[in-house]
Amino acid sequence: MHPLGVAAPLLALLAANGTTVLDCVCSEIYTSNIQGYGADWMYSAYCGEFRRTDVVIAYKTLQYRSIGEGVMLRLITSWMLPPRSLGYEGCVDGLAAIVGLTDATASYQLAMDLACFVAADCIDSCSASGSNITEWNVETLTSDDLRRPVLSKLLRTLRHITKAIRLGRKCAGRQKWNFLQRHLNKTELEAEVPVYLEHVSNYTRNVAQLLSDGVRHISAALVPFAFDTMDTHPNDELLSTWINHVELMRDMLHTKLRGWIQDMEYVSEQTANYKVEEDKKSPGKYIIRLSLLNDRLLSYHGPHLAFRDDFGAQCEKQQPEASSMLALADVLYSFYYHVWFNEARSFLPLYEVHYRLTALPETPNERPIYIKGEEWQLEDKSNATLSVDTGCMQLLANALDHPTCPLEDLPPETIKRREQCRVQLWHDLSQGSPHIPVTSYLAYTQRANVNLCLFAWMTVNSISICQDVPFSMIQSVRDARCVFGGPDDQPCPQLNATDAVCSVCRAILLLKCRDFASTSYLEACRSPMDQRGWYSPYCGYYIQGKDKPTNRILSYKDSLNSGTLKYKDFKIEGLEPLEITFVAVNILFRFLTATVYVYLPNLRNLPGKIFLSFQITGMVQILFSEVLYRVAGVPDLSATVQIDSALTLLNCIWLNSFCYQMYACVRHLRLPSDLDRAEARKVFRRQLLCSLIPWSVVLVATIALERTSEYYLLHSRVIFIVAISLSVTYNMVCLGLVGYMYRRTRNSMRQLKIYSKEAFGSKTLILYMSAKTVTLSGIGTIVRIGFHQAQGIAQYVYYVHIATMLQGPLLFVLFVCNNATLPLLRERLLARWNPDVIGPGQELCSSAERNLAKRVNVQAAAAESTL
Structure with missing residues (x-):
């Protein structure tokens, strides 16, 4: 009988009843021990396809061998021994058709038709199958009548998906392509290869659909599967907590696997766009030119899960069975990778073409075709730096140093904070500023200059803030190229700001951080299994890339913690008492100096009022930045930085007015007390207006920039620094003119041979006036800001910050403890104490x-x- 004589009714029977007929036939052949060529052919072509399955599992997971055996046995026995249902409609006819096959009829074509039918049938039916129960509670899980039928149905669907992936591979490879078999001219080759690429695209799209259905069914079956496998029977209260933990682990595993589905979908979209071109360097040879987002990026998906290593110790404190749960996730992950994903990926026809072309020797009758992938033209980023938000970097560091168990429900505040940091870090990354200038110590602690690769490693570490973002490698490369690409690249689509930093950092770390790459050897076991159980596991060492931090990563991370984040909130245990003392002394002496200038009538002149304004501004600045923010935490850090910078600029402007008055007095030989009170008030109001107008303009400009967008943070800080620098420069010009006139007057008196008993200026007086001049010039402000611009010396910046707290005592000594002010103060106090005393x-x-x-x-x- 011709093969099609038997194949046609068999295929028609399958089309009407689905693959359940084949399952029934396999069950009958296996249990009834039916002999014959037809039965042997059926067992080889369909029934016994999975009589042996190899899964590579980490050696540490084998400590939970009973769980691994239970999981794999349930899956394998569901393949080998489907429920016997000979009474099912079509089962008898299917068995008769199979038994009727002879050696002449059991052909290769029938096997291919059967494989294609099984794959197509699952694509159509597996999506709709499954169970409506996806959320389990104590009642539904403990009821055998509810749990077991649902689990059996899900396991049968998983069996169909597994066989569809394996047999779909055979179906896709049945077509023979002429450009692999014989010589074609250029026209024929350019006509056939696009058809071949369309075939590859369709195959990948079908595989992506099967993998998507498989992940959905694994997620749906995980809770009842774990309940049966782990033999958990606690009381209702503990079981409710256990269910919650398993559901959270299910969500983690689903997130991990969902990224692979996205990648397969991207591959199916891109494959049809591959180009065929003649090699310009070697005429007669052709190149299949892959786009950047090609299937080779799928190799970056890791073959093993790291949940137990990352979370085992933390989760066992809340859930004693956490390690068993994570071991179950590890086994299912390995099953997915080796039985599904790796099976589909390794048989992409493009891989087979590349292998065959490189394996065959080149002969004159062959036309070699090479496959070349597009390179992402971006330099090594191992030494690049980035300016990021320090608070979010502290969150990343805390997550790495003190990881939390993901099997516990996180507080809503923690989840919200992580999402806010992902958005903030994405803005920092997309802005790409290597350094943002600062004007205060608070601004220094607001931004951290970190290594870009270290930042990427800290962000996408499995115990960091990207746990709930799927790992799609192709999307990561697309997004990263969008951010760091060249001028010839296509414009970027609108990226999701909440997840973009996770996507881009994965691509940066894996592809552009060569010095941060780590390769270690993971001890794992290849464990062949059949329906009898686990047998003869072969353990060896397998290369595991980028699973452990390198020494360079650790050194960068330690320097970040000790050099920057440690000083963020002024919480240095050893220096905190000293700092508090200096702050208190600074406020006290500034207050005393202001009190003296208010108390003494001789000092209530025009320069005295300006200096008093300077002191009041300084006290307000300290109260905001050193007391209110640190004690009460208000306002927030960015607002406090803006206030601190604005008051620093206002202090410099007050010094501008004071220095100008000094210059005017010397220039016009006029004493500060010559003006009467009414005229002094009028001039002071004019000076106040001249000071506040430019200060207000700068302040409004910076507020508008920072409130408009965070991208303008750099510009607002530059405006502050330029304004402060110009103010200090003006002070130095005025004081320089005063010094020049002093030297000119002294030289003139010497030429006129004018002598007096008192020296024109003693060395002590000159030293005293020099210190006063330096203080009034604002050079200390420039020095402090200069320290803030340095990178990696946070400890010294902190010391400079503490030293600036001595400004209050210094001003008191220079402007109160002198020969002019101190005697007046002493006499005024004595007169108030004893009015009869005559000074x-x-x-x-x-x-x-x-x-x-x-x-x-x-x-x-x-x-x-x-x-």
Whole structure:
């Protein structure tokens, strides 16, 4: 009988009843021990396809061998021994058709038709199969009548998906392509290869559909599967907690596997766009030019799961059976990788073409075709730096140093904080600024300059903030190329800001951080299994890439923790008492200096009012940045930085007015007290207006930039630094002119040979005035800001910050403890304490004589001024 004589009714029977007929036939052949060529052919072509399955599992997982055996046995026995249902409609006819096969009829074509039918049938039917129960509770899980039928149905669907993937491989490879078998001219080759690529694209799309259905069914079956396999029978309260933990593990595994599905879908979309071109360097040879997003990126998916190593110790504290749960996830992951994903990926026809072409020797009658992938033209990023938010970097560091168990429900605040940090870090990464200038210590702690590869490693580590983001390698490369690509690249699509940093960092770490790559050897076991159980596992060492941090990663991370993040919140245990003392002393002496200037009438002149404004501004700045933010935590860090920078600029502007008054007094030979009170108030209001107008303009500009977008943070900080630098430069110009006029006057007096008993300026006085000049110039502000721009010396920046707290005592010494102010203060206090005490210059006998003396002094001063 011709093969089609038997194949036609058999295929028609399968089309009407599905693969259940084949399952029934296999069960009958196996249990009834039916002999004959037809039965042997059926067993070889379909029934016994999975009589042996190899799964490579990490050696540590074998400690839970009973779980691994239970999981794999349930899956394998569901393949080998489907439920016997000879009474099912079509089963008898199917068995008769198979028994009727002879050696002449059991052909290769029938096997191919059967394989194609099984694959196509599962694509159509497996998506709709399954169970409506996806969320389990104590009642549904403990009821055998509810759990076992659902689990059996899900396991049967998993069997169909597994066989469809394996047999779909045979179906896709049945077609013989002429460009592999014989010589074709250029026209024929260019016509046939696109058809071949379309065939590859269709195969990949079908495989992606099967894998997607498989992941969905694994997720649906995991809770009842774990309940049966792990033999868990606690009380209702503990069982409810156990169910919650297993569901969280199911979600973790589903997220891990979902990225592979996305990659297979991307591959199916891209394969048809591969180009065929003649090699310009070697005429007569052709190249299949792959796009950047090709199937070779699938090799970056790891063959083993790291859940037990990452979370086992933490999760056992909350759930004693956590290690068993994670071992179950490891076994299912290995099953998915080796039985499904690796099976489908390794048989992509493109791989087979590449292998055959490179294996066959080149002969004159052959036309070699080479497959070349597009390179991502981007330099090594191992030494690149990035400026990022310090708070989010602290969150990454805490997640690595103190990982939490993902089997526990995280507080909503923690989840929200992680999502906010992903958005913030994505903005930092896409902005790509290597360094943002700062004007205060708070701004220094707001931004951290980190190595880009270290940042990528910390972000996408499995115990970090990207646990719930699927690992799609092709999407990662596409997004990373979008951010770091060249000018010839296509414009970027709108990326999801919540997940983009995870996607891009994965591509950066795997492809562009050569010095951060680590290769270690993982001890794993290849474990062949059949319906009898686990037998003869062969253990060896397998290469596992990028699973452990390198020494360079650890050194960078240690320097980040000790050099930057450690000083973020001023919580240095050894120096905290010293810092608090310095802050208190600074506030105290600034307050005393301001009090003296308010108390003494002689100091309430125009320069005194300006200096008083300077002191008040300084106290407000300290209260905001050192007290209010640190104690109460308000306002937030960015607002506090803006306030601190604005008040630093205002201090410099007050010094501008003060230095200008010094210059004007020397230039016009006018004493500060010459103005009467009304005129002094008028001039002070004018000085106040001239000071606040430019300060307000700068402040409004920076606020507008920072509130408009975080991308303008760099510009707002640059505006502050430029304004402060110009202000300090103005101070130095005014003080330089004063010094120049002083030297010119001294030289003139020497030329005129004018001598007096008192020196024109003693060395002590010159040293005192020099210190006062340096203080008024604002050079200390520039030095402090200069330290803030340095990278990697956070400890020294902290020391400089503490040293600046000595400014209050320094100002008190320079402006109060001098020969002009201190005697007046002492006399005023003594007079207030004892009114009968007569100070120097008050020894006259009567008020008339004192008024006369005062009049003489005023006339003398007027004459000297005229001269």
